[in-house]
Amino acid sequence: MRKKGWLAGFVSLALIAGVVSGCSGGGSKGDAEGAAGSTKAASSASGGAVKLKMWGGVPPEAGPQEVVDAWNKDHPDIQVEYVRFVNDDEGNLKLDTAIMTGQDVDLFVNYSASQASKRVASGAAADLSAFTDYNIDEKMGPEAAGWKIDGKYYGVPTTKSSFFVALNKDALDAANLPVPKDWTWDEMREYAKKLKKGEGYGFIQNTEPFVDPIDSVLAKEGYTKADGSSNLDHPLVRKWLESLYGMMKDDKTTPPLGEQLTSKMPVEQMFLSGEVPMLNIGAWLLRSSNNFTDYPRDFKIAFAPVPRLEEDAANYVTRGGLGDYISINAKSKYQKEAWEFLKWYADGGMAPMAAGGRLPASKDADQDTALKSMLGDKGDTYDQESLMYVMFDNKTPTFVRTVPQEVMDLRSQEYEKYFLGSQDLDATVAAMVKRHDEYLKSNPQQ
Structure with missing residues (x-):
């Protein structure tokens, strides 16, 4: 996992972000949060309830508020407030800035191992080995070990995480296409052509899992070669670039990346409205697909x-x-209380989160309750056989993305040039390799 050599740069970035936030009108909010922190400390010192703040990326109405309400009802001495940040670059920077500038953050959710490692290296996450009354490996199973950082847990992986392609079953039936259980990118590209209607698209992606095809290769083959040089010129990396470019430019079955980024394209809405029949996304889709009022x-x-x-x-x-790796802020005054909440959350308190596709990972959680929460009264609007397959029955080995954020950034900067038409394929691959090699020389521990 990640080491600590780039800590100074991360701290500088977070502090700069804090200054920018203050200059852009965030100062009064920071003052208010600071006052809230003082109030919290005073309340605890005077014998009142301890007040914790948990930061997460899921909208409160999609489960988190119900979770904290249930906890708060039964635990008047420890009250939890949920604070939402959007799980994108801007939202994660907001969380990192809040942690580094001493705002109220007692618990926070990491949605990738890269983010978790970065925060551990900055000193933001507490080492949970100090708590000996909860065996994470026993509770969550062998997959939990993928979240260890330098051999330790700095958080608890709380969910069974699924990524999939959501399909408009009615559109598939009309085109006489079966629901795939095992398919290649080339086959998916053919599906997109057959499902495309007029000027519309056949396939669309959420930006979060956009690069998963690359990582599915390199997680197995290695991000570096035997000689220690970059493996970003792997033939299948080139194939992904060429195939997606062809879908954008030649087939016109998926949106050009530039259009998607600049318009902040509402991909979930486009899928749920029936506009686009295939969507690459994760289990969080269910929080929208279960919401018939807005979608x-x-x-x-x-x-x-x-x-x-x-x-x-x-x-x-x-x-x-496993996913949703929840850490306790190493600077929190209430780590013991945060730990009590985290254990309860992981062992079943998080059940309402299943409505948004987040199933508890703990063996002691009531999975039947979670499944009922996941589907609610909308069960007949899903092809449940295929849903159960992708979430439970698919035995394909899994990986957790651990590639350093700097590598993710440098490769996205180069492939965006390719998809935008300002750099050809050979130059793109060469630039990714060159920049990755430079990064590896500066960070030999990677």
Whole structure:
């Protein structure tokens, strides 16, 4: 996992962000939060309830508020407030800035191992080995070990994480296309052509899992070669770039990346409205697809595994396993109280989160309750066989993305040039390799 050599740069970034936030009108909010922190300390010192703040990326109405309300009802001495940040670059920077500038953050959710490692290296996450009354490996199973950082847990992976392609089952039936259980990127590209209607698209992606096809290859093959040099010129990396470019420019079955980024394209809404029949996304789709008030739909949703670039299925790993790695702020005054809440949350308190596709990972959680919460009264609007397959029955090995954020950034900066048409494929691959090699020389521990 990640080491600590780049700590100074991260701290500088967070402090700069704090200054910018203050200059842009965030100062009064920071003052208010500071006052809240003083009030919290005073309340605890005077014998009142301890007040914790948990930061997460899920909208409060999609489960978190129900979770904290249930806890607060039964624990008047420890009250939890949920604070939402959007799980994108801007939102994660907001969380990092809040942690580094001493705002009230007692618990926070990491949505990738890269983010978790970065925060551990900055000293933001507490080492949970200090708590000996909860065995994370026993509770969560062997997949939990993928979240260890330098051999330790700095958080608890709380959910079974699934990524998939959501499909408009009615559109598939009309085109006489089966719901795939095992397919390649080339096959998915053909589906997109057959499902495309007029000027519309056949396939769309949420930006969060956009690069998962690359990581599914390199998580297995290695991000570096035997000689220690970059493996970003792997043939399947080139294939992903070429294939997606062809879908954007030649097939016109998926939006050009530039258009998607500049318009902040509402991909979930486009899928749920029936405008686009295939969507690459994660289980968080269910918090929208269960919401018929904001996202009414008249079609059934089916689910397929994320397609592979490899022809050989035996060599394929897919993103998934355990997720929502919740850490306790190393600077929190109330780590003991935060730990009590975190144990309760992981062992079943989080059940209302299943309505948004987040199933508890703990063996002691009531999975039947979680499943009922996940589908609610909308069960007949899903192809449940395919849903159960992608979430439980698909035995494809999984990976947790651990590539350093700096590497994610440098490769996205280069492939965006390619998709925007300002750099050809050879130059793009060469630039990614060159920059990755430079990074590896500066960070030999990676």
